[in-house]
Amino acid sequence: MKSLMTGNQAIARGAYEAGVTVASAYPGTPSTEIIENMTTYPEIYAEWSTNEKVALEVGIGASIGGARALVAMKHVGVNVAADPLFTFSYTGVNGGLVLISADDPGMHSSQNEQDNRNYAKFAKIPVLEPSDSQECKDFMVLAYQLSEQFDTPVMVRTTTRVAHGQSLVDLGDRQEGIVKEYEKNPPKYVMLPGYGRQRHPLVEARREALAKYNETAPINRIEWGDKRIGIITSGVVYQYVKEALPEASVLKLGMTFPLPQQLIKDFAEQVDKLYVIEELEPFLEEQIKAWGIEVVGKELFPRIGELSPELIGAKLGNWNQEAAVAVEVPNRPPVLCPGCPHRGVYYVINRLKLTVSGDIGCYTLGATPPLSAMDTCICMGASISGALGLEKARGKDFARKLVAVIGDSTFLHSGITGLLDVVYNGGTFTTLILDNSTTAMTGHQEHPGTG
Ligand code: SF4
Structure with missing residues (x-):
């Protein structure tokens, strides 16, 4: 089925x-x-x-x-x-x-x-x-x-x-x-x-x-085509390659660590020009180059952001522009829900001109205009411990207008250890736990504070 x-x-x-x-x-x-x-x-x-x-x-x-x-x-x-x-x-x-x-x-x-x-x-x-x-x-x-x-x-x-x-x-x-x-x-x-x-x-x-x-793993495969271009790829980029360059020869890797050196060498020897096309880091490329195989990778394709059929086709010069369907998608950045109670908190923080050590969750969106009420946001749980560092750097007077803002799920995830550190080491700033009893940002999953 x-x-x-x-x-x-x-x-x-x-x-x-x-x-x-x-x-x-x-x-x-x-x-x-x-x-x-x-x-x-x-x-x-x-x-x-x-x-x-x-x-x-x-x-x-x-x-x-x-x-x-x-x-x-x-x-x-x-x-x-x-x-x-x-x-x-x-x-x-x-x-x-x-x-x-x-x-x-x-x-x-x-x-x-x-x-x-x-x-x-x-x-x-x-x-x-x-x-x-x-x-x-x-x-x-x-x-x-x-x-x-x-x-x-x-x-x-x-x-x-x-x-x-x-x-x-x-x-x-x-x-x-x-x-x-x-x-x-x-x-x-x-x-x-x-x-x-x-x-x-x-x-x-x-x-x-x-x-x-x-x-010889069954999840790697070679799809022979025009041997003037050989492409090594994996993951979703394989789909982009097939769309942009359907005639090219492709080595699709299912397991990308540890790599099959002989399989890659054999493929490389049979194509005129070898490319590695992968999103983000030159993970495959660096290992292949370390074996002395000549390959084009990040000098042509970006290591920032996503790739696409359009980008790959444009780089290798034979993208059929007529096949591409141009779709204008309106920009829709995330915002707090219209009735979100976090809005009131950030409105007051903004009016009081507080320094805010922020965290990861819906309430991170308090950083965006018109609330514009966040100074830092690094990772899950960093708001409270980061605020302690700010206080130790700038003193107790600074801490009077310093708040750490964290949600309940993130607090239980890894913020709680920061709060223990603050109490033990004499921090004096204010911590706000915006408690809505759920992990809201990802779709309202339960956590130990849900009850
Ligand atoms: S889902 Fe997030 S943004 Fe929406 S109301 Fe709940 S906490 Fe606020």
């Missing part, structure tokens, strides 16, 4: 078919709908965790306990979860674990556009990049196989267009009864230095074994 699905729906479906029984996440665009869809499968325990680190730790516990686990977050959430991620790479899994990193090139709803493929390389875990909803589902099923076969967490990295785009998906059956036995195994799961030293060589051997596997 086929079903029209977003990438996020298909990821949830893939986890379901792979026999996942535990799923955890903190909401964040463009990842939020994954857990919302997991709750439609009664066989799966799914939770909103207090933050991404907690979500990953729940997943790690479930994996060690023998279950297949899914953990989902937006790209900046992986910063929060990085601590357990790097050591979990050393311990490996019992039941398979897949970490979804939903990246946001173009910053549709994010404070930066970091490329989380670098996290996979840094943590030495494989990363898969689906390019449509069918691949989202299929790659999930494969990711759990790889996780258990190679004893590693696996990252599945999407971008906004894959997460929210829709395409047809062939549905399959669920694999039942695959929860493994739990066995006490301190050398594998207790990362004291002595055990960690034993695990690190296994991680390096695993990286080499995965690279060898990737040489």
